[in-house]
Amino acid sequence: MRCVVVGLGGRGQHWVQVCKEMDIVTLVAGVDPVEQRREEVKAKFGLRDEQLFPSLEDALKAVEVDFVLDVTPPSAREKSRRFR
Numbered sequence: 001m002r003c004v005v006v007g008l009g010g011r012g013q014h015w016v017q018v019c020k021e022m023d024i025v026t027l028v029a030g031v032d033p034v035e036q037r038r039e040e041v042k043a044k045f046g047l048r049d050e051q052l053f054p055s056l057e058d059a060l061k062a063v064e065v066d067f068v069l070d071v072t073p074p075s076a077r078e079k080s081r082r083f084r
Contacts, residue, residue, distance in 0.1 A: 001024060001026070004027075004065050004068045006069065007031070008041045008069065009037060012037075012072075013044065016045050017045070028063045028064070028073055029059040030051060030053070031056050038052040067071060
């Protein structure tokens with residue numbers, strides 16, 4: 001199953017690692033509005049630029065997904081829900 005992780009802070013990075021370790025999950029994208037977090041995840045987990053996005057809307061336009069793992073704070077989730 002193809003997954004997008006939304007929120008690449010501490011909790012998000014934990015879930016990126018979990019997804020990468022699971023045989024049935026393919027991490028196709030990571031989303032965070034903060035460029036520094038996207039760069040950190042790219043360096044730490046080997047994601048490519050074309051897998052990292054500043055918004056969920058951008059990610060959903062670019063990649064096929066089966067599910068979204070949203071690990072953002074509740075206040076940020078309201079913004080991401082607009083695109084579902």
